[in-house]
Amino acid sequence: MADLIKLRARLKDGVTEVKALMNHPMETGRRKNDVDEVIPAHFIQLVTVTLNGKPVLEAQWGTGISKNPYLTMRLRTAKLGDRIGLAWHDNKGGSNSAETLVEAG
Amino acid sequence: MNRRLWLKGLAAFGLAVLVTPLRALAAVWNKPAFESAQMDGALRGLGIVQAGPTRDVVLIAPDMAENGAIVQVEVESRIPNTEAIALLVEKNPTPLIANFMFSNGADPYVITRIKMAETSELKAIVKAGGQYYTVSRKVEVALGGCG
Known part of the structure; x- marks a missing residue:
């Protein structure tokens, strides 16, 4: 699926670990295709992670993040059942978001 | 109604x-920070004039990366009041990889995967209390992954 985000939040010993895997080509704009044409840049520029709607992480990214970006972050303020959200926006105006609940780790 | x-x-x-x-x-x-082809320009774009060395930031990356397209990096700041962590690769076409800004109880900690064009210094720059702190480590890249 082109628009999939895998998002998981697990609470263990007071720390909630949020793991995300986003499907995105992360094209740098420097690669060429088989017929030597430059593939236009297409990459995520902004990722926001929220806890019950409040931002906890705002990440700005360049073209140096690997294809299908992976992210782990940690929170000490989340409780079981809290809502964790993740949204990304790319340089072409594309975006996607996902939500999950904090579960026991 | x-x-x-x-x-x-x-x-x-x-x-x-x-x-x-x-x-x-x-x-x-x-944009100016991310599109800069030079380390200096990227730092200027981030508003970083001076970053002092620190032992309170842990930067974990492989000494030797087989494939520069996927290099896993883990960074954790133990400096109180850390607001942001930037990742930069000196020899990439555009050195600034990412800038992570933490709020509302997030730990100053991330793991992500980055691209490295060639063997280079990898830097993490931490912003805490209006000051900047930096750690650096060399990552050998067998096969460049920037395309």
Whole structure:
């Protein structure tokens, strides 16, 4: 699926670990295709992670993040059942978001 | 139409109008920093004039990366009041990889995967209490992954 985000939040010993895997080509704009044409840049520029709607992480990214970006972050303020959200926006105006609940780790 | 409902709707609309520009402002991508082809330009774009060395930032990356397209990096700051962590690769076509800004109880900690064009210094720069701190480590890249 082109628009999939895998998002998981697990609470263990007071720390909630949020793991995300986003499907995105992360094209740098420097690669060429088989017929030597430059593939236009297409990459995520902004990722926001929220806890019950409040931002906890705002990440700005360049073209140096690997294809299908992976992210782990940690929170000490989340409780079981809290809502964790993740949204990304790319340089072409594309975006996607996902939500999950904090579960026991 | 019920007056209360109408007012509620109006209030919600007003809030949406107010909130939208704020969100858009927060979402401004730091173009000069990310598009700079030089380390100096990237740092200037981030507003970093001076970053002192520190032992309180842990930067974990492989000494030797087989494939520069996927290099896993883990960074953790133990400096109190850490607000942001930037990742930079000196010899990439555009050195600035990412800038992570933490709020509302997030640990100053991330793991992500980055591209490295060639063997280079990998830097993490931490912003804490208006000051900047840096750690650096060399990562050997067998096969460049920047394309």
